[in-house]
Amino acid sequence: MRPITCIILPTYNEVENIRWVVRAIFAQSEKIDSHDLHILVVDDDSPDGTHEEVRRMMGKYTNLHLITGEKKGLGEAYKRGMAYAISQFHPDLIFEMDADRQHDPEFIPIFNYLATHGFSLVIGSRFAPGGSTPNFSLRRKAISLLGNWMIRFLGGIPRIHDCTSGFRCIKASLIPRCNLSFLSTRGYSFQSSLLCELLRNGAKVIEVPIIFPDRIYGESKLSFKDQIEFLFNLAKIRFRQSEEFVKYCIVGVSGILVNLGMYITLTRLLYLPPPLSSPIAIETSIISNFFLNHLWTFNGRHNAKGLFKKITNFHIVAGIAGLSNYSVFILLINYIGLYDIIANLTGIALGTLINYFCNSLWTWRRIRADGPAN
Structure with a gap:
């Protein structure tokens, strides 16, 4: 029996994207001969019927799984999904990935290979040399770069170019070692929180440059509350480092x-x-x-x-x-x-x-x- 790679897809109102994303991910299975590919959709009770669409697809894809729950933010969805995946599937690798088609599934075999050949954390990086955000407005790019700069230098991880990337492959054995209880991890600041904890626990990291396009369907879930949480989280990360x-x-x-x-x-x-x-x-x-x-x-x-x-x-x-x-x-x-x-x-x-x-x-x-x- 081959080890499992579990791709976690947090969703909220992604009915227009989820079918394409699931198909595109499973299409990568034939390029990965070392692991069995599973997808876990963590849906926050989307009112647009996302979880109903996933259930319909589960009849076709036996390695597609679904858990639902109350909407509490991206970080809580990931924590719930990781706990479920580790307890149920005992995966070797866990992917973080968006379900909005902004992360290219073609990178999955590359990330999977690197995570089994010397690296325990692979980051899809928008800001490493070769990466780009071609359709970002000047304001959005400035906010992203500023947020990353703050995490890199105030959080004590200057060698990482993209600290808020949501496209990662992680050795599953690292995750239980990470203490996220002291951080506000309900929203998008979960990404930087988890990164700092993974590095604290000895993750060997490599960044793979990616192109990050605009959404085709749906709208961004990033709220003002998430931005405020990010600032509070930054202070906690700085204290954690000291x-x-x-x-x-x-x-x-x-x-x-x-x-x-x-x-x-x-x-x-x-x-x-x-x-x-x-x-x-x-x-x-x-x-x-x-x-x-x-x-x-x-x-x-x-x-x-x-x-x-x-x-x-x-x-x-x-x-x-x-x-x-x-x-x-x-x-x-x-x-x-x-x-x-x-x-x-x-x-x-x-x-x-x-x-x-x-x-x-x-x-x-x-x-x-x-x-x-x-």
Whole structure:
């Protein structure tokens, strides 16, 4: 039995388009010899009879499926569709695709091939070199480019050209790892939310340039409410990108308190000499910081390193950061003549950055999720 590629088509009032789209998608089956092609239509109770048209076609196409529900927006439709597809079909690949004929089904075999040859996320890109939006008005193009620029640079994913594309192929094993609960994902901002989560979870991405024409039938569902949600979502994505660093800094502050508390206990209550008390206090704070980071800051990052290996790496990084802190401090006070408190704060800032990035990229390095989850 071959693995399944499931194409999810969210619909609302697409009766004029759905028959053409379904036919065109299934016509690509003969070009894909590695997977069985399924289509899942997620219809939000369209009053124009879209779901009735799909049910009629289901008699002809055995791999055509339909679920219906209350209209709650594009993002909710995709979340519902993905959950259903994963539980019912156990697909290898999941496509996001519009049902309005703006996404060319001829790209499906290309996306499918790339997603089984080294990439876990394939994006049909309007803004990558070679892509275009030939019939966009100047205003619409400006809005799209501005929205993408905001996601790319404020969302921390500058290498992606089209962050709001609705034409994608995703390794299905990646989707359950994505936490979308903290975002407003009811509307069109779902696309940028999901992209950021996929990249956070190690998706290996490639963009394929596409031409994005105007709709032939029907009208765009993008509303003013969706645009407002996009702006709120952008702020949440920015926080999400900085969340680990904020947590790391909070843990660092707690480490200072642990260090100070242990030092006072050893010197004032146990009457140990300061030269002995200081390294004990430092080591106690390092161990405290490690476990707080392991259980809180980087919780959810699973890699092959054992606990002892992580603790060893954490100590090495702490030594490098401490040496950098001290070196900058000495340089600034002896050669630059900087006020010692400012020099010390500068050294601490540099040490904190080195500490965070080294531990993020080494001690708790993410595993790239190109294949199925283990």
